[in-house]
Amino acid sequence: MEMIGRDKLLFAVNRVLIVLAVAAILAGLYWNEWNAVLNNARILCLSCIGIE
Amino acid sequence: MQRFWYWLAKRRVIVQVLSAIGLNSYVTQAVTKGLPCPALNCYACPAASLACPIGSIQHIAGARHQVPFYVLGVVGLIGALIGRGSCGWLCPFGWVQELVYKIPIPKLRLPNRFNWTRYVVLVVLVFVIPIITRETWFCKLCPAGTLEGGIPWVIISTDIRQMVGAFYWLKLSILGGFLAWMSVTRRPFCRWVCPLGALWAPLNKASAMRLSVDEDTCIRCNRCQEICPVNIRVYENPNDNACIRCLACVRECPQSCITVGAISWSLETDRAG
Numbered sequence: 212m213e214m215i216g217r218d219k220l221l222f223a224v225n226r227v228l229i230v231l232a233v234a235a236i237l238a239g240l241y242w243n244e245w246n247a248v249l250n251n252a253r254i255l256c257l258s259c260i261g262i263e
Numbered sequence: 264m265q266r267f268w269y270w271l272a273k274r275r276v277i278v279q280v281l282s283a284i285g286l287n288s289y290v291t292q293a294v295t296k297g298l299p300c301p302a303l304n305c306y307a308c309p310a311a312s313l314a315c316p317i318g319s320i321q322h323i324a325g326a327r328h329q330v331p332f333y334v335l336g337v338v339g340l341i342g343a344l345i346g347r348g349s350c351g352w353l354c355p356f357g358w359v360q361e362l363v364y365k366i367p368i369p370k371l372r373l374p375n376r377f378n379w380t381r382y383v384v385l386v387v388l389v390f391v392i393p394i395i396t397r398e399t400w401f402c403k404l405c406p407a408g409t410l411e412g413g414i415p416w417v418i419i420s421t422d423i424r425q426m427v428g429a430f431y432w433l434k435l436s437i438l439g440g441f442l443a444w445m446s447v448t449r450r451p452f453c454r455w456v457c458p459l460g461a462l463w464a465p466l467n468k469a470s471a472m473r474l475s476v477d478e479d480t481c482i483r484c485n486r487c488q489e490i491c492p493v494n495i496r497v498y499e500n501p502n503d504n505a506c507i508r509c510l511a512c513v514r515e516c517p518q519s520c521i522t523v524g525a526i527s528w529s530l531e532t533d534r535a536g
Contacts, residue, residue, distance in 0.1 A: 236337060244331065245297045248322075252311075258399050263430045
């Protein structure tokens, strides 16, 4: 019985996590983070390649 | 359904090859680099088609001083669905570690006792120092960036070759150190350093994809630990936060008592997978 209770808790946590993640994605897109990520990724990251 | 997982587990290397090619397929990068990559794949790689989530988090949190909702949401959604499954199936740097480990030299089996260090790397190098200094400090030290971005750019660009200085050699020596460690220990970067793995690790327990062990059938032969790339005794905790969901244990278990299933409201459905 205790195992089944723990499973139900994990199931609920999983669904809450999915809802929070989707909400965060939508909030980020609303605040134009797509462009921030895109523009940052398109510029060559000199730190990543070891050039100061 | 278990037959499918067994079939898939035997073909994991094909998925890893396809993932490495797909994540670095070049042609779509003008548009798709706005999408965070479901693995640690450097966006400085000349052919990278997606954005590195750790680099993007550092840029948005550090340089822009904003909460990276979108990137954390994508990472969180992947974690909520498959936990650290991306580490075992999609990460090109994880695959490199597995290839280097195949070098036939004496091996060193290390316990998972100090794997909390990856959380320190996540907090200090991805959030705290970048927020203070406005510099992407994890990227500066990341060996995956050296391998996927630094070395290819120095080979293909004469301009960048002329800019190489002491910092490049420092990055190269960090990569060299990790390559040496990878040759004797399984997946050391994933286990002790990777901040993306640190973001996904706590989600293993509550992810939709789950492993379970039939305790009545398990004979505790430790075959699962022998073949596990992150040294877990699967029968003790099938959804351990170190597990990268590679399913090697599912494939190799002599009793076939490890099963893959989806999280569900009732235990019975979970076991049925």
